[in-house]
Amino acid sequence: MSIDELETQLRPAFLAGLGGDAAAYRLFLETISLRLRGYLRSQLARVGRHEASEAEDVLQETLLALHLSRHTYEPASPVTAWAHAIARYKLIDHLRRSGRHAANLPIDEEAYQLAAPDTVASDARLDLSRAMQALPERTRTLIDRVKVQGCTIAEAAGAAGMTETAAKVAIHRGLHALARILTKRGPRAEP
Amino acid sequence: MKTDELISLMAASDRPVDTGWLGRTTWLAALLATVATVGLVLLTLGARHDLAATWASGPVLTKALFGASVATIALAAFQKSLRPGLKPRKGFALIAVPVVAVAIWAAVTLMNAPPEQWTALTFGRSWRACLIAIPLYALVPFAVLLALARQGAPVDQPFSGASAGIASAGLATIAYSVHCPEDAIPFIASWYPLAMAAMAGLGAWIFPRMVRW
Numbered sequence: 152m153s154i155d156e157l158e159t160q161l162r163p164a165f166l167a168g169l170g171g172d173a174a175a176y177r178l179f180l181e182t183i184s185l186r187l188r189g190y191l192r193s194q195l196a197r198v199g200r201h202e203a204s205e206a207e208d209v210l211q212e213t214l215l216a217l218h219l220s221r222h223t224y225e226p227a228s229p230v231t232a233w234a235h236a237i238a239r240y241k242l243i244d245h246l247r248r249s250g251r252h253a254a255n256l257p258i259d260e261e262a263y264q265l266a267a268p269d270t271v272a273s274d275a276r277l278d279l280s281r282a283m284q285a286l287p288e289r290t291r292t293l294i295d296r297v298k299v300q301g302c303t304i305a306e307a308a309g310a311a312g313m314t315e316t317a318a319k320v321a322i323h324r325g326l327h328a329l330a331r332i333l334t335k336r337g338p339r340a341e342p
Numbered sequence: 343m344k345t346d347e348l349i350s351l352m353a354a355s356d357r358p359v360d361t362g363w364l365g366r367t368t369w370l371a372a373l374l375a376t377v378a379t380v381g382l383v384l385l386t387l388g389a390r391h392d393l394a395a396t397w398a399s400g401p402v403l404t405k406a407l408f409g410a411s412v413a414t415i416a417l418a419a420f421q422k423s424l425r426p427g428l429k430p431r432k433g434f435a436l437i438a439v440p441v442v443a444v445a446i447w448a449a450v451t452l453m454n455a456p457p458e459q460w461t462a463l464t465f466g467r468s469w470r471a472c473l474i475a476i477p478l479y480a481l482v483p484f485a486v487l488l489a490l491a492r493q494g495a496p497v498d499q500p501f502s503g504a505s506a507g508i509a510s511a512g513l514a515t516i517a518y519s520v521h522c523p524e525d526a527i528p529f530i531a532s533w534y535p536l537a538m539a540a541m542a543g544l545g546a547w548i549f550p551r552m553v554r555w
Contacts, residue, residue: 236426
């Protein structure tokens with residue numbers, strides 16, 4: 152799929168998501184994550200990193216950043232360019248953190264135009280799971296219900312004795328906290 | 343956590359998002375910061391003694407307009423630079439228009455003046471004060487823009503910082519024009535842009551250190 156076709160498919164979904172349409176937003180996230188996985192894997196391979204779990208970590212960090220930066224999207228601009236700019240930023244940040252000097256990062260600004268989607272998810276290196284440990288108990292339980300047990304937000308909120316809105320806000324804060332922990336962590340210990 | 347679990351989590355907690363907030367807040371914050379800086383200049387340095395008679399005169403207005411045009415162009419680029427995927431550097435070259443215009447005006451002024459006045463026209467009596475005061479007052483809007491940048495997603499932090507620095511210096515120029523007693527165009531064309539360049543450097547240095555996301 153060319154980048155233009157992808158744009159035509161994704162933009163309406165993302166705009167609907169911005170308006171609060173969760174199903175459209177989910178479709179956007181699922182589709183863009185395939186593309187970003189392909190992009191991140193190919194870029195990491197170019198610098199000699201072939202482990203799929205590393206790409207998955209950067210992908211999760213990128214998705215989290217996309218989610219928390221939705222207000223920075225300019226509605227008249229291509230959503231694929233927005234998403235890839237964030238992915239590129241997170242990739243460079245990741246490489247820098249793992250000991251590469253910024254000056255010799257060969258991450259081309261237009262490289263995303265050629266990336267192919269990659270549907271084979273792999274296990275992440277646990278960065279996000281480790282960060283989860285730092286969240287408050289209540290938020291962690293809520294997140295667990297929604298992500299692992301596949302509860303709807305209404306069910307999870309009911310089980311925790313909260314309103315649906317309060318549950319959404321709590322999860323949103325939890326995601327914010329996760330992003331902050333991931334940004335602040337020091338250089339990664341290389342395996 | 344698996345990636346599709348993360349996706350369900352994000353989709354489940356999705357709520358409507360306002361994409362206009364960042365732009366509106368940038369302009370509003372710049373306006374309020376300017377008012378605050380003018381207040382600070384009046385409080386600390388006081389107005390120039392002849393402000394009542396000269397505020398609408400060429401020089402005072404020139405300084406304020408120069409600062410305002412530079413700040414507007416820089417703020418537009420700054421606001422764009424907080425949004426990934428846009429090309430904020432594109433429109434930024436416009437900043438050369440007011441700077442070059444003032445420089446040409448200064449050159450014409452100098453050519454029409456006898457050479458023995460050149461030093462006085464360029465250095466005035468207070469070039470050091472101007473060079474210190476503008477960056478100092480610019481710290482007020484600069485702090486506001488720095489806080490704002492942390493709410494955005496700048497992918498090119500040195501550029502965001504440089505544009506925030508120039509915008510702050512431009513806003514500080516407006517504020518300082520109520521005090522600055524120097525009216526010679528060569529003075530304005532030399533020290534004001536230098537103060538803006540200094541703030542651009544500060545911003546480009548500080549943003550990558552303070553705005554990580």
